[in-house]
Amino acid sequence: MRRVPTQERSRQRLERILDAADQIFSEVGYDAATTEQIAERAETSIGSVYQFFPNKSALFEALCQRYLERAQSLFERLLERTTLADSPSWSKIVDDMIDAFWSFHVDQPGFRAVWVHQNISAQLIAAGDAVNQAIATRAEEVMAFFAPDVPRSKRRIAASIVVETISAILFVAVRREPDEAKRLVAELKQMVRSYLSTILPA
Amino acid sequence: MRRVPTQERSRQRLERILDAADQIFSEVGYDAATTEQIAERAETSIGSVYQFFPNKSALFEALCQRYLERAQSLFERLLERTTLADSPSWSKIVDDMIDAFWSFHVDQPGFRAVWVHQNISAQLIAAGDAVNQAIATRAEEVMAFFAPDVPRSKRRIAASIVVETISAILFVAVRREPDEAKRLVAELKQMVRSYLSTILPA
Amino acid sequence: MRRVPTQERSRQRLERILDAADQIFSEVGYDAATTEQIAERAETSIGSVYQFFPNKSALFEALCQRYLERAQSLFERLLERTTLADSPSWSKIVDDMIDAFWSFHVDQPGFRAVWVHQNISAQLIAAGDAVNQAIATRAEEVMAFFAPDVPRSKRRIAASIVVETISAILFVAVRREPDEAKRLVAELKQMVRSYLSTILPA
Amino acid sequence: MRRVPTQERSRQRLERILDAADQIFSEVGYDAATTEQIAERAETSIGSVYQFFPNKSALFEALCQRYLERAQSLFERLLERTTLADSPSWSKIVDDMIDAFWSFHVDQPGFRAVWVHQNISAQLIAAGDAVNQAIATRAEEVMAFFAPDVPRSKRRIAASIVVETISAILFVAVRREPDEAKRLVAELKQMVRSYLSTILPA
DNA sequence: TATGAATGAGACTTCATTCAT
DNA sequence: GATGAATGAAGTCTCATTCAT
Numbered sequence: 150m151r152r153v154p155t156q157e158r159s160r161q162r163l164e165r166i167l168d169a170a171d172q173i174f175s176e177v178g179y180d181a182a183t184t185e186q187i188a189e190r191a192e193t194s195i196g197s198v199y200q201f202f203p204n205k206s207a208l209f210e211a212l213c214q215r216y217l218e219r220a221q222s223l224f225e226r227l228l229e230r231t232t233l234a235d236s237p238s239w240s241k242i243v244d245d246m247i248d249a250f251w252s253f254h255v256d257q258p259g260f261r262a263v264w265v266h267q268n269i270s271a272q273l274i275a276a277g278d279a280v281n282q283a284i285a286t287r288a289e290e291v292m293a294f295f296a297p298d299v300p301r302s303k304r305r306i307a308a309s310i311v312v313e314t315i316s317a318i319l320f321v322a323v324r325r326e327p328d329e330a331k332r333l334v335a336e337l338k339q340m341v342r343s344y345l346s347t348i349l350p351a
Numbered sequence: 352m353r354r355v356p357t358q359e360r361s362r363q364r365l366e367r368i369l370d371a372a373d374q375i376f377s378e379v380g381y382d383a384a385t386t387e388q389i390a391e392r393a394e395t396s397i398g399s400v401y402q403f404f405p406n407k408s409a410l411f412e413a414l415c416q417r418y419l420e421r422a423q424s425l426f427e428r429l430l431e432r433t434t435l436a437d438s439p440s441w442s443k444i445v446d447d448m449i450d451a452f453w454s455f456h457v458d459q460p461g462f463r464a465v466w467v468h469q470n471i472s473a474q475l476i477a478a479g480d481a482v483n484q485a486i487a488t489r490a491e492e493v494m495a496f497f498a499p500d501v502p503r504s505k506r507r508i509a510a511s512i513v514v515e516t517i518s519a520i521l522f523v524a525v526r527r528e529p530d531e532a533k534r535l536v537a538e539l540k541q542m543v544r545s546y547l548s549t550i551l552p553a
Numbered sequence: 554m555r556r557v558p559t560q561e562r563s564r565q566r567l568e569r570i571l572d573a574a575d576q577i578f579s580e581v582g583y584d585a586a587t588t589e590q591i592a593e594r595a596e597t598s599i600g601s602v603y604q605f606f607p608n609k610s611a612l613f614e615a616l617c618q619r620y621l622e623r624a625q626s627l628f629e630r631l632l633e634r635t636t637l638a639d640s641p642s643w644s645k646i647v648d649d650m651i652d653a654f655w656s657f658h659v660d661q662p663g664f665r666a667v668w669v670h671q672n673i674s675a676q677l678i679a680a681g682d683a684v685n686q687a688i689a690t691r692a693e694e695v696m697a698f699f700a701p702d703v704p705r706s707k708r709r710i711a712a713s714i715v716v717e718t719i720s721a722i723l724f725v726a727v728r729r730e731p732d733e734a735k736r737l738v739a740e741l742k743q744m745v746r747s748y749l750s751t752i753l754p755a
Numbered sequence: 756m757r758r759v760p761t762q763e764r765s766r767q768r769l770e771r772i773l774d775a776a777d778q779i780f781s782e783v784g785y786d787a788a789t790t791e792q793i794a795e796r797a798e799t800s801i802g803s804v805y806q807f808f809p810n811k812s813a814l815f816e817a818l819c820q821r822y823l824e825r826a827q828s829l830f831e832r833l834l835e836r837t838t839l840a841d842s843p844s845w846s847k848i849v850d851d852m853i854d855a856f857w858s859f860h861v862d863q864p865g866f867r868a869v870w871v872h873q874n875i876s877a878q879l880i881a882a883g884d885a886v887n888q889a890i891a892t893r894a895e896e897v898m899a900f901f902a903p904d905v906p907r908s909k910r911r912i913a914a915s916i917v918v919e920t921i922s923a924i925l926f927v928a929v930r931r932e933p934d935e936a937k938r939l940v941a942e943l944k945q946m947v948r949s950y951l952s953t954i955l956p957a
Numbered sequence: 958t959a960t961g962a963a964t965g966a967g968a969c970t971t972c973a974t975t976c977a978t
Numbered sequence: 979g980a981t982g983a984a985t986g987a988a989g990t991c992t993c994a995t996t997c998a999t
Contacts, residue, residue: 159979180382183972194981195974205973265467278526306531310520310538317519318512329508336512340546347545354962361962385989396964401991584786587993598960599995609994669871682930710935714924714942721923722916733912740916744950751949765983790969800985805970
């Protein structure tokens with residue numbers, strides 16, 4: 150980012166630009182989106198966009214970063230609420246997690262576009278991957294709480310596959326009919342639980 | 352497609368164009384790929400590309416179709432080999448299937464690009480989706496063999512989630528280190544088996 | 554022209570090519586017409602077209618030539634029929650001439666396209682002009698019969714303007730509604746007669 | 756037009772673009788003219804051309820419009836100068852008109868290209884036709900002043916043919932040698948006068 | 958001689974980015 | 979700091995023409 154806004158006015162403008170970019174990218178995809186269009190939606194001039202970001206790609210990366218933070222923060226808020234000390238069942242945690250991320254996908258349609266574009270351009274920091282990795286790392290810690298005896302490497306791979314599966318199936322589900330989506334989410338929970346039950350103690 | 356080649360020489364050229372397109376799309380993504388680049392890689396002229404395909408998009412769709420056919424044919428070959436009458440265990444089928452599609456992903460890197468791009472352009476027949484749906488339908492029939500009592504709708508959703516999960520995890524795995532990838536695939540088998548065991552009889 | 558056909562079969566092909574070119578040029582104009590399209594309409598291959606004509610422009614020029622010959626021949630046939638020796642009134646000749654050329658315009662829509670294109674490209678022999686000039690020269694001779702005393706230069710300019718006017722107004726008339734066209738033609742006769750009556754004796 | 760310039764600098768640029776287009780179209784015709792060539796002649800970049808006009812065709816139409824306005828304005832200025840109340844002879848008006856439009860043709864060579872191209876592309880507002888029709892309508896009014904008794908339909912057709920004839924002959928004359936041109940114009944006046952004298956009172 | 962696949966120059970147009978105001 | 983006009987590289991696609999079969 151070229152300039153970090155200090156004044157309130159500027160910060161609002163930056164926010165508007167990011168929101169506009171989010172919408173446009175999500176509506177038409179990275180390549181079809183034009184910087185002019187984004188400036189217009191943000192009700193600024195193209196010059197102002199380039200005052201914050203050196204180029205289109207940087208604008209996209211900032212969006213990725215924003216999603217990473219949002220997803221991580223969602224995860225943390227969730228864990229805080231159900232403090233582990235309360236000794237909830239891990240299957241409850243799984244269900245809550247899936248529900249929470251389901252809402253995340255539904256509420257933030259831009260995330261999809263971001264995720265998709267990342268899988269094209271290798272140059273970009275794979276923010277989608279980054280989100281999943283960050284969450285997998287945290288999930289691993291939670292698993293350590295429930296199954297301290299399982300070797301670390303086993304926990305890592307299990308956490309990884311669980312997070313990726315959830316992410317992937319939710320990704321698929323948003324495009325299905327609402328009814329079908331609901332059933333997919335339910336079945337996803339079932340799958341994750343049955344898998345984890347081969348690793349974690351009841 | 353504008354012209355279907357009849358002579359051998361032309362058919363080879365067409366093949367070369369498709370292969371080149373496959374590579375380029377896979378390397379840089381749909382939008383960043385240029386038709387000129389594709390022609391060059393195929394060692395033809397841009398004019399020849401446009402003799403077969405009316406535009407860039409049509410070239411891409413032809414690739415999609417090719418992958419759809421390849422994946423379906425892979426699936427069918429697999430089922431034929433392990434004739435159901437031989438009464439194999441379903442878990443053996445699952446393992447074989449995952450191995451086979453893993454090879455498919457590894458050998459055909461272009462499939463990835465095709466799959467990803469489809470999630471952007473709504474106009475395109477979603478070949479990635481199409482592949483999965485086609486295979487899910489077939490998988491459902493296999494499940495019917497092992498669990499004729501499970502209601503149809505349950506089978507459908509189960510087949511769908513299994514296929515999507517396999518597809519998604521393999522998709523993730525190709526980008527990981529070989530060692531990590533191997534472990535992910537192993538764990539994927541485990542997850543699918545444990546999920547299916549809640550539905551299918553031993 | 555590259556090759557003059559000697560065999561009957563070839564001559565027919567050449568004729569078909571010229572007819573096709575005539576139609577296509579007339580339908581879409583010179584630039585929008587494609588050589589491929591012309592070959593197709595002529596039910597030949599593009600290669601055959603290029604066997605007769607070195608390029609698109611030459612094909613067009615051949616068409617021009619054909620129109621020049623047709624128009625000239627029309628004029629000659631007309632004069633023959635109304636042998637001057639029969640001492641017809643010149644106003645009768647004018648009327649017949651206008652009627653004949655009106656039919657020419659109506660029957661040969663391609664002539665219009667040819668004429669229009671010539672006024673763009675200066676390199677081309679202006680066949681439209683050529684037609685008019687050729688006919689003007691002949692018309693001048695006819696005027697000499699009726700008014701031997703009028704100086705040659707005066708006759709030349711009068712013939713020229715009469716021919717150009719007829720040509721131009723007929724050109725305009727073909728694009729008008731049939732009814733309007735008929736009135737325009739009638740008025741054209743009136744105008745030419747009133748002008749000529751200032752030069753030729755009754 | 757995409758953008759209407761407000762600042763002086765832009766207005767000049769737009770003017771330069773139009774002038775350049777005028778020249779180029781007039782030199783090589785609509786199709787052979789390239790947008791790049793026009794930009795170069797206007798001493799701008801191709802991007803600037805496309806900032807004002809969405810495509811080549813729109814640029815052409817703007818030119819048509821400009822000619823229509825210029826021609827109409829010329830006609831009006833002419834009529835104002837020779838106020839009808841001054842009861843001039845109509846033959847004087849005809850002569851002045853022809854002289855004025857002759858200058859118009861000579862000074863604005865681009866008009867020719869515009870006029871010619873319109874006879875090809877049916878989609879375009881036929882500006883050439885438009886010019887003539889607009890002037891014919893006005894000419895009809897003038898005729899009404901001199902011959903209020905002549906029925907309206909007769910006046911209309913007479914105005915139409917006079918205007919078309921003048922337009923067509925001037926069109927031809929610009930391509931002739933200066934001397935020949937002058938004689939053609941003189942003869943044109945003679946023809947129009949002799950025709951009108953069959954309709955209008957002395 | 959006829960065919961039509963192959964070629965590639967070149968046209969139109971877009972859009973990321975700069976910079977004078 | 980904000981604006982938006984100007985730039986021009988680069989992309990897609992067409993079509994006249996050639997030449998091997």
